[in-house]
Amino acid sequence: MAVLLLAEVTDGELAMDATAKAVTACASLxxxxxxxxxxxxxxxAAQAATISGVGKVLCAEDAIYGKRLAEPVxxxxxxxxxxxxxxxxxxxxxxxxxxxxxxxxxxxxxxxxVTAVVDGSTFERPxxxxxxxxxxxxxxAKKVITFRGSTFDAAETGGNASVENIGAAGDPGLSSWVEDxxxxxxxxxxxxxxxxxxxxxxxxxxxxxKIIEALADKLNAAVGASRAAxxxxxxxNDWQVGQTGKVVAPNLYVAVGISGAIQHLAGMKDSKVIVxxxxxxxxxxxxxxxFGLVADLFDAVPELTSKL
Amino acid sequence: xxxxxxxxxxxxxxxxxxxxADGSGxxxxxxxxxxxxxxxxAVEQAIRLxxxxxxxxxxxxxxxxxxxQETLRTALAMGADRAILVIAAEDVHTDIEPLTVAKILKGIxxxxxxxxxxxxxxxxxxxxxxxxxxxxxxxxWSQATFASEVDxxxxxxxxxxxxxxxxxxxxxxxxxxxxxxLRLNEPRYASLPNIMKxxxxxxxxxxxxxxxxxxAPRLEIVSTxxxxxxxxxxxxxxxxxxxxxxxxxxxx
Ligand SMILES: Cc1cc2nc3c(=O)[nH]c(=O)nc-3n(C[C@H](O)[C@H](O)[C@H](O)COP(=O)(O)OP(=O)(O)OC[C@H]3O[C@@H](n4cnc5c(N)ncnc54)[C@H](O)[C@@H]3O)c2cc1C
Ligand SMILES: Cc1cc2nc3c(=O)[nH]c(=O)nc-3n(C[C@H](O)[C@H](O)[C@H](O)COP(=O)(O)OP(=O)(O)OC[C@H]3O[C@@H](n4cnc5c(N)ncnc54)[C@H](O)[C@@H]3O)c2cc1C
Numbered sequence: 103m104a105v106l107l108l109a110e111v112t113d114g115e116l117a118m119d120a121t122a123k124a125v126t127a128c129a130s131l132x133x134x135x136x137x138x139x140x141x142x143x144x145x146x147a148a149q150a151a152t153i154s155g156v157g158k159v160l161c162a163e164d165a166i167y168g169k170r171l172a173e174p175v176x177x178x179x180x181x182x183x184x185x186x187x188x189x190x191x192x193x194x195x196x197x198x199x200x201x202x203x204x205x206x207x208x209x210x211x212x213x214x215x216v217t218a219v220v221d222g223s224t225f226e227r228p229x230x231x232x233x234x235x236x237x238x239x240x241x242x243a244k245k246v247i248t249f250r251g252s253t254f255d256a257a258e259t260g261g262n263a264s265v266e267n268i269g270a271a272g273d274p275g276l277s278s279w280v281e282d283x284x285x286x287x288x289x290x291x292x293x294x295x296x297x298x299x300x301x302x303x304x305x306x307x308x309x310x311x312k313i314i315e316a317l318a319d320k321l322n323a324a325v326g327a328s329r330a331a332x333x334x335x336x337x338x339n340d341w342q343v344g345q346t347g348k349v350v351a352p353n354l355y356v357a358v359g360i361s362g363a364i365q366h367l368a369g370m371k372d373s374k375v376i377v378x379x380x381x382x383x384x385x386x387x388x389x390x391x392x393f394g395l396v397a398d399l400f401d402a403v404p405e406l407t408s409k410l
Numbered sequence: 411x412x413x414x415x416x417x418x419x420x421x422x423x424x425x426x427x428x429x430x431a432d433g434s435g436x437x438x439x440x441x442x443x444x445x446x447x448x449x450x451x452a453v454e455q456a457i458r459l460x461x462x463x464x465x466x467x468x469x470x471x472x473x474x475x476x477x478x479q480e481t482l483r484t485a486l487a488m489g490a491d492r493a494i495l496v497i498a499a500e501d502v503h504t505d506i507e508p509l510t511v512a513k514i515l516k517g518i519x520x521x522x523x524x525x526x527x528x529x530x531x532x533x534x535x536x537x538x539x540x541x542x543x544x545x546x547x548x549x550x551w552s553q554a555t556f557a558s559e560v561d562x563x564x565x566x567x568x569x570x571x572x573x574x575x576x577x578x579x580x581x582x583x584x585x586x587x588x589x590x591x592l593r594l595n596e597p598r599y600a601s602l603p604n605i606m607k608x609x610x611x612x613x614x615x616x617x618x619x620x621x622x623x624x625x626a627p628r629l630e631i632v633s634t635x636x637x638x639x640x641x642x643x644x645x646x647x648x649x650x651x652x653x654x655x656x657x658x659x660x661x662x
Contacts, residue, residue: 112575171580172543172553195573198539199555202508206544211509211628214538224632229536230427234436237632276552280568280579293574321662333593339558340576345537346592348574354661365423371640375661377652383645392643393655405649410662 103132103222106182108191108200109150111138112170116146118153119294120192122256125155127249128190129257130219133157136263137182139175141168144265151263159263164270169279170196176203178271183208183244187222193248193349201248210242215349217253231345231368251293252351252372285338292324292341297354298373300326300343301336302366304359304380304399308336313400314358317407326350326370328360344369359399362387379403411525413456413465415490416515417449417472419481420535433633436535438502445481448530450488452590454597455560456528457489464562465526467491471518473511475499479613486608487600493611494518498618498625505536510618510625512544517621519549524585526567531556531589542589552582555589 105128110117116138125134135158138147147161160182166174179200183189189204191197193215205212217235218226224239225247292298299321301314311331318325327337329344343350345368355373360366362378362385370376371390378391381398388394395402421427422442430437445453459465470485472478473496482493496514498506519527529542546553554560554569558577561568562584570579572591600608618625646652656662 169578169580172546172555176547195556195571199543199553202538202540202543203547203553205540206509206512206547209509211507212538212540212544213629214540220632228637229634230421230436231534231537232637233427234429234634235637236435236634238629239632240629242628274550275583277554277580277582280581282575282579283577284575329592338576339572339593340574345534346532354656364426375656375659376640376643377656388643388645390640390643392640392659393652394643394645395649395652396645397649402649406652409649409653 104186105132105134105188105190106179106186107134107136108179108197109136109138109146110192110194110196111140111143111146114140114142114146116149118149119256120194120251121150122153123251123254124190124192124249125153125257126254127219128188129155131188131222135160137162137179139167139170139178141165147265151265152259152261154258154261156261156263159265161265161267162270163267166270166273170200171277171279172199172203173274173276174271175200176207177274179204180207181271186244188245188247190247190249193250197248201246205246208244208246210244210246211240212246213238213240214248215250216247217250231364232371233364250349252349289318290322290324292326292348293350295324296352297321297323298326298350298352299323299356299358300328300360301331301358302328302360303330303334305331305336311336313403317356317403320407320410328366357387358403360387361385362390411465412467412469412522413459414519414522414524414527415449415452415456415468415470415485416511416527416529416541417453417470417481417485418446418530418533419443419472419474419478420446420533423447423534429634429636433635434631435503435634443477445484446530446533448532448590448592450597451592451594452528452530453485453488453490454595455590458595459562469494469522469524471496471515473498473506473514475502475504477502482613483608484600486611487605488598489604491611493613494616495613496616496618506625507627507629508538508540508544509628510623511541512548513623514618514621515545516548517623526562526585527587529587529589531591542587546587549587552586554580554582554586556591557588558591558593560588560594
């Protein structure tokens with residue numbers, strides 16, 4: 103039995119954490135072959151080859167894979183699929199764009215955001231924003247899966263898998279890339295950070311979000327936000343934590359001025375330690391917080407930052 | 411150009427879900443159901459395209475139980491021109507898998523020949539985030555997922571997508587399948603006169619067999635359980651106490 107794992111490669115760079123977590127997730131399913139794609143991806147492939155548990159790396163370098171457009175990458179995966187029973191990826195926006203397309207082309211179902219492997223055809227996944235956990239058994243010959251990173255530890259490095267260059271599968275010519283708007287940041291990446299500090303509508307403005315950022319920088323943390331904060335323009339979309347944003351499970355999650363709607367909790371309730379700072383003692387966020395502080399954030403957060 | 415908008419009837423997003431005692435799923439009897447919030451955004455976008463003269467007709471489609479009629483009436487009241495209900499299940503607890511939904515939608519696309527399909531990015535019940543991509547694959551069309559901006563211009567569309575790293579803009583060939591994210595627009599409320607008018611708009615009923623699709627699921631539900639609950643925490647009285655507790659817990 104063999105597994106094909108689509109590595110997370112963006113502009114030639116391997117997202118080590120996301121990819122190594124997916125390797126852990128699928129290790130029990132069979133021999134793992136990692137597929138790297140990109141306009142350039144030799145470096146990413148070499149790095150993927152160091153993840154323990156990886157048997158082989160396929161490197162598909164071609165301009166058409168430069169921006170991971172769904173149609174050509176899905177066609178490539180389908181062209182390779184004959185040898186594999188499981189086709190998997192970390193549950194990133196890129197993979198969620200590509201993998202359902204792969205599944206439909208293979209006439210099989212996709213299983214998104216899987217949190218545990220029971221056996222080769224049985225998997226657990228959250229439904230209803232994590233308010234229920236469902237175990238499903240697939241009757242399909244091939245299983246197409248994305249794994250939720252927050253529930254798996256990253257595989258160690260130290261491996262030395264072989265790298266094989268493979269050709270492109272052709273360009274269906276259906277879509278093209280125009281531009282990326284990515285804010286450069288020195289902060290840790292949200293889904294792999296050990297500490298996350300998130301602000302909500304209570305923060306009140308984009309300017310006041312600096313209070314959140316200052317606390318985050320003191321803790322070497324990533325910055326997150328509620329949907330209300332993103333919708334109000336206080337924070338960019340890629341900071342959103344929740345059912346429809348990113349799912350995080352850091353050692354420490356600090357929720358500031360966030361009420362704790364189920365859609366937000368869906369993205370952070372598996373964090374190890376949760377701190378909530380909110381002026382409303384009835385706020386639902388306190389029901390999941392290990393340590394709750396009923397206070398005005400404009401007093402409490404600067405004080406906390408200065409005392410750390 | 412016709413625009414097809416698939417809308418799903420789901421548990422209302424404000425309802426606290428309860429897992430059924432027998433583990434077969436979530437209790438949906440006597441629970442408030444609504445249109446999937448992402449699909450409201452898709453309907454809104456379709457209506458705006460029509461208002462801008464870029465679409466001639468907006469067709470809402472739902473696949474599921476008979477009660478999905480209500481969801482389609484909501485779409486019609488918002489401004490869709492007509493609706494198609496494909497009955498593929500009898501019990502409100504039966505959810506139809508995205509692959510099946512996509513196959514039925516393909517049958518409808520073959521018949522109606524729309525230039526654009528606008529789906530939600532995910533349904534808030536199963537959070538599978540798959541149907542639009544699957545439909546696009548079956549049609550051999552382009553796809554633009556997680557859209558926060560859509561600009562249709564003749565035989566192509568420019569779409570800005572919300573992705574992990576920020577925003578990505580791509581250009582796709584028409585016809586295309588777009589799945590919409592939350593920030594694309596703010597859906598309108600249906601006015602009372604429009605709710606009345608919607609009752610007279612055409613709503614066709616079909617079955618999965620009409621499209622030659624077998625709705626048998628590929629995934630069997632083994633069990634459904636409540637997630638592990640977090641142990642209750644404590645309230646601290648001051649920033650100093652908070653810091654002390656965090657140090658004890660090894661969190662800072
Ligand atoms: C389909 C769908 C998907 C969604 N997906 C997500 C998602 O992925 N992520 C997400 O976060 N939300 C999501 N939501 C939205 C969610 O339902 C809530 O509306 C949102 O999380 C509320 O954000 P908030 O807590 O910042 O705002 P509010 O609920 O308005 O809470 C603000 C809080 O700040 C507190 N506050 C105000 N001023 C101060 C002060 N000076 N000091 C201390 N505290 C203060 C208030 O007491 C209040 O508790 C989704 C909703 C839908 C319908
Ligand atoms: C109570 C319950 C019972 C279940 N029973 C079964 C079962 O018996 N057998 C089984 O195999 N699985 C069952 N499931 C699982 C289920 O079939 C799939 O996991 C589920 O369909 C996943 O996708 P989604 O609906 O979240 O669609 P997504 O792909 O997330 O939906 C995206 C978009 O596609 C469109 N769309 C999706 N569905 C429809 C629709 N029906 N009509 C119109 N447009 C639509 C909408 O535009 C929507 O926004 C059940 C789940 C639940 C909660």
